[in-house]
Amino acid sequence: MVDVELRLSLLDRSRTRLGEPDAAALSGTVARAAHAEQLGFGRFWVAEHHGVPGVAGAAPAVLLAAIAGRTTTIRLGSAGVMLPHHQPLVVAEQFATLSAFAPGRVDLGLGRSPGFTPPVRRALRETDRDFAADLAELRGFLTGTAETTVHPQPVGAVPLHVLATGHGLQVAAELGLPVILGGPLLGVAGDPEAGLEALAGYRRAFRPSAQQPEPRVAISLDVLVADTAAEAADLLLPEAWAMAQARTTGVFPALEPVAAIRAAARTPRQQQYLEQTAAAAIAGTPAQVEHRLAELLDRTGAAELVASSSTFDRTALAASDAALAALFGRAPSAAPPAGGECPPPGDGRESAQ
Secondary structure, rough: OOOOEEEEEEEEEOOOHHHHHHOHHHHHHHHHHHHHHHOOOOEEEOOOOOOOOOOOOOOOOHHHHHHOOOOOOOOOOEEEEEHHHHHHHHHHHHHHHHHOOOOEEEEEEEEOOOOOOOHHHHHOOOOOOHHHHHHHHHHHHHHHOOOOOOOOOOOOOOOOEEEHHHHHHHHHHHHHOOOEHHHHHOOOOOOOOOOOHHHHHHHHHHOOOOOOOOOEEEEEEEEEOOOHHHHHHHOOOOOOHHHHHHHHHHOOOOOOHHHHHOOOOHHHHHHHHHHHHHHHHHEOOOOHHHHHHHHHHHHHHHHHEEEOOOOHHHHHHHHEEEEEEEEOOOOOOOOOOHOOOOOOOOOOOOOHH
């Protein structure tokens, strides 16, 4: 069994699915969060993307408010709010408001990724802002040390987290903030040493803060668990195919069924990107996933695993979430819905939010 002391989290980007309206992706995220709480996950993260056909998650604070109404114990976070797209005061006000609905359960993850395409970047009015300065200002608003007072006042602390790239790690270290590390720096698909020096640099340069007395690392990647390796590979295929299409067409599409993907023609470049995306994930049987996760967690010294998994089949995704929770010794707090399935989107329960 993987270290049960590790915090176990899910990241859901509200992936759209072929043949479904975007609203179904959002209600599916709310249902998945409620299921994650039942399964014993410690935290549920949502993302921010703009103008992307394959992602309905564009407004983290709004989506987290809906999730807050369906949950009572699980921590809720953004992974993340793209700070260059927002004024720090407005972000502070949004998450202070969230803390009133979910006291002591709100986390604010922040990144600085640009829009996916030039038209989106123009629509966002992107400018070359100082990420570190914006982060420091935002922290001042939430901790009451800024010149301007935030209202409503936060109910309890709202911890900040930095979605880390090379520069993000440096900023987080200087401000004494925890990091969420993903992508090539994890070295899952290539050189295992790829991110170790960057992490070591973060830990060496870390300046203790009131929020975080010592460096803290969370790692984020796709993790999918199934009864057989072949079934796990099928779960991974829709996301890997979407990434391959994005890299070759410039459009990140909705998730498609496995059968349709297998029947579709693909170029050699698409096949190459598909294989690269699959290699950067951890998918397999419980024993296979446990082995690979244990190695990765040991190598990075991570305190939290953020599983950013998605697939076309919601029932299979719910079963994967349950199997992952079991690997960490999490005990469901209540009996999950029949078959381990998340409540289907649009079943009426979301309408109360």
